[in-house]
Amino acid sequence: MAKRFTALLIAIFLSTTLLSPSTQAAGIKIAIAYEAGGKGDNGINDLASLGLERAIKKNNLSRLDVREQITDGTLGDRITRVRFLAKNKYQLIICVGAGYADTVRRISVEFPNTQFAIIDDQSVAMTNVSNLSFATEEGIYLAAAALALASKSGKIGFIGDKSEVSTVNYAQVFSKGAVAANSKIKVSSKLLDESVADEVKTQVTAGVDQIFSTWARSDEVISTIAASNGNSKKVLISGLLPDQYFLNFPIGKKNQYLVVSKRFDLAVEQLISTEIAGKSMLDILDSKKGIYGHRYNLKDGGLLVKLVSGSVLPAKILTISAGIKAGKVKNFKP
Numbered sequence: 001m002a003k004r005f006t007a008l009l010i011a012i013f014l015s016t017t018l019l020s021p022s023t024q025a026a027g028i029k030i031a032i033a034y035e036a037g038g039k040g041d042n043g044i045n046d047l048a049s050l051g052l053e054r055a056i057k058k059n060n061l062s063r064l065d066v067r068e069q070i071t072d073g074t075l076g077d078r079i080t081r082v083r084f085l086a087k088n089k090y091q092l093i094i095c096v097g098a099g100y101a102d103t104v105r106r107i108s109v110e111f112p113n114t115q116f117a118i119i120d121d122q123s124v125a126m127t128n129v130s131n132l133s134f135a136t137e138e139g140i141y142l143a144a145a146a147l148a149l150a151s152k153s154g155k156i157g158f159i160g161d162k163s164e165v166s167t168v169n170y171a172q173v174f175s176k177g178a179v180a181a182n183s184k185i186k187v188s189s190k191l192l193d194e195s196v197a198d199e200v201k202t203q204v205t206a207g208v209d210q211i212f213s214t215w216a217r218s219d220e221v222i223s224t225i226a227a228s229n230g231n232s233k234k235v236l237i238s239g240l241l242p243d244q245y246f247l248n249f250p251i252g253k254k255n256q257y258l259v260v261s262k263r264f265d266l267a268v269e270q271l272i273s274t275e276i277a278g279k280s281m282l283d284i285l286d287s288k289k290g291i292y293g294h295r296y297n298l299k300d301g302g303l304l305v306k307l308v309s310g311s312v313l314p315a316k317i318l319t320i321s322a323g324i325k326a327g328k329v330k331n332f333k334p
Helices: 002-017 044-059 075-087 098-110 136-150 167-181 196-205 220-228 250-254 264-276 315-325
Strands: 030-034 066-070 092-096 115-119 129-134 155-161 186-192 210-213 236-241 256-262 283-286 291-296 303-307
Touching (some): 030 044, 030 264, 044 092, 066 075, 092 264, 098 115, 098 129, 115 264, 136 236, 136 256, 136 315, 155 167, 167 315, 186 196, 196 220, 210 220, 220 250, 250 256, 264 291
Parallel strands (some): 092 115, 155 186, 155 210, 210 236, 236 256
Antiparallel strands (some): 283 291
16 A cells, blocks of 8 residues: 555656646646737738747647637727726737737836737837747848849839838838849839729839739739730749738739738747747847847848748849848848
């Protein structure tokens, strides 16, 4: 009897000391607030959800400890939902998209002991907020180089949304990247707030055969290109995911060359793993403003440039990519 009792004690000891990460993670409450539309959008919400599912599986999290919320897009609704999550003691609250910036700024002040995170933004200056953004300009630079090398006409185009603050920089970075791959390339850049289809037609008529667009208000760029493509000519579009969710549609893929992908899924997965490890993602992004988090880039795999065909990027483009990752390319600001 004594021997069996001793054996039982040893078994109990081993079961409590050799705890798996999933057992250690038990009780950690994590919430994610999706952008309007929620899952099924083929865009930022679906990608964030993919990262959440991987994190749940990887860490064997109980779904009872994971809460998913969807906003209707108004500030009042965002505040109500995020405040509800904070009041209910969720240790990590992940907000998907820059639309949550004002909400996170307000609620993080009310709940200083709660860890918040916002994906695709770096404007919230609070020590309990992880701002997870993307070095999109690196991807656009590399994409421009790839388009310049692939162009048969020697003419490529850029179409951006004038209302977006970053678009001016993106347009200039695009031109620099194109020249890095082909010094003789001709670049047509246009920043618009309307008449997007007309500009696409203008560039196509001028002989542009590769266009990069950051226009995300509608699928007007891709649909116009698709309509103009025939047996005698082929113009290819490249763009930004998950912002331009319509690039995932069949009509988009048929007329695409490459995509620059911001990995919302990786951001969510790493946020959760970091929280479970008892840490936070708080790299210094702006020391003067007190903004912390992480800026994903080509080097850490949080930003990807991929050919839609699935082929490997040309050797020259891979060399340029290596230079960016090594910090040798610094042409990312106007």
